[in-house]
Amino acid sequence: MTAQLNPRGDVAVLVPAAGAGVRLGPGAPKALRPLAGEPLLVHAVRRIAAAPSVHTIVVAAPAADVGAVRQLLAPVAPVAVVAGGAERQASVAAALAAVPAGPEIVLVHDAARALTPPELVESVAEAVRAGHDAVVPVLPVVDTIKEVGAGEVVLGTVDRSALRAVQTPQGFRRSVLAAAHEAAGDPLTDDAGLVEKLGVPVVCVPGSEYALKVTRPFDLALAEHLLAIGA
Numbered sequence: 001m002t003a004q005l006n007p008r009g010d011v012a013v014l015v016p017a018a019g020a021g022v023r024l025g026p027g028a029p030k031a032l033r034p035l036a037g038e039p040l041l042v043h044a045v046r047r048i049a050a051a052p053s054v055h056t057i058v059v060a061a062p063a064a065d066v067g068a069v070r071q072l073l074a075p076v077a078p079v080a081v082v083a084g085g086a087e088r089q090a091s092v093a094a095a096l097a098a099v100p101a102g103p104e105i106v107l108v109h110d111a112a113r114a115l116t117p118p119e120l121v122e123s124v125a126e127a128v129r130a131g132h133d134a135v136v137p138v139l140p141v142v143d144t145i146k147e148v149g150a151g152e153v154v155l156g157t158v159d160r161s162a163l164r165a166v167q168t169p170q171g172f173r174r175s176v177l178a179a180a181h182e183a184a185g186d187p188l189t190d191d192a193g194l195v196e197k198l199g200v201p202v203v204c205v206p207g208s209e210y211a212l213k214v215t216r217p218f219d220l221a222l223a224e225h226l227l228a229i230g231a
């Protein structure tokens with residue numbers, strides 16, 4: 001049985017946390033690496049659990065660490081922990097299969113976005129509640145974007161006015177996310193991409209700078225600094 005946070009909540013949050021963290025460099029699986037003395041996953045789950053609409057959290061952990069992650073998170077929040085897969089998409093599918101009856105809104109949120117404010121969880125959930133089947137938080141692209149070819153030679157400058165950098169949590173009507181995963185083929189990098197393939201509109205809402213994804217060592221240093229100044 002999956003433990004509940006707020007039995008009146010209507011949101012389940014899936015937390016893919018089974019990635020290796022190759023771009024961060026050698027070490028433990030990324031979600032278990034420390035940020036100011038606590039694993040990234042602990043920071044992420046604590047913030048999700050602080051969002052009042054959240055009924056259930058399901059974490060997809062590295063298969064070898066499922067027991068350890070259960071122990072790690074027990075004092076943080078009531079969560080279910082399942083074994084993740086070789087690709088993010090498989091980890092999300094495993095977590096989705098463990099969501100109990102009840103929540104009709106499902107958010108998918110990277111453990112690696114450890115400092116995401118609970119307010120962003122709520123605003124994505126609210127947009128789904130308002131009638132959108134699929135919602136992604138986004139930031140504008142702030143750099144000039146070049147398309148390059150062989151030898152890293154610039155082919156041209158891309159019009160960035162219609163480009164957005166997409167974050168998580170991504171929010172879905174539960175039936176839509178389930179249908180997208182059932183229809184899924186080759187792995188994509190996010191869940192909204194699967195929903196796009198169904199032809200279902202995906203709507204953007206404002207993201208947050210604090211929802212940065214810890215991907216490379218610089219991101220970890222930046223997250224440490226943000227925590228030190230009160231994030």
Ligand SMILES: Nc1ccn([C@@H]2O[C@H](COP(=O)(O)OP(=O)(O)OP(=O)(O)O)[C@@H](O)[C@H]2O)c(=O)n1
Nearest residue numbers: 016017018019020021022023086087091111112
């Ligand atoms: N097989 C996988 C791969 C990724 N993830 C999770 O998906 C989120 C976003 O993935 P990313 O930041 O790309 O993490 P990694 O795959 O660990 O990073 P890398 O590509 O550098 O190894 C992370 O919370 C990660 O743990 C997962 O649950 N299962």
Ligand SMILES: C[C@](O)(CO)[C@H](O)COP(=O)(O)O
Nearest residue numbers: 110166167168189190191213
């Ligand atoms: C889901 C995601 O975080 C949205 O930006 C991103 O697509 C994960 O992709 P990555 O290539 O595994 O970092």
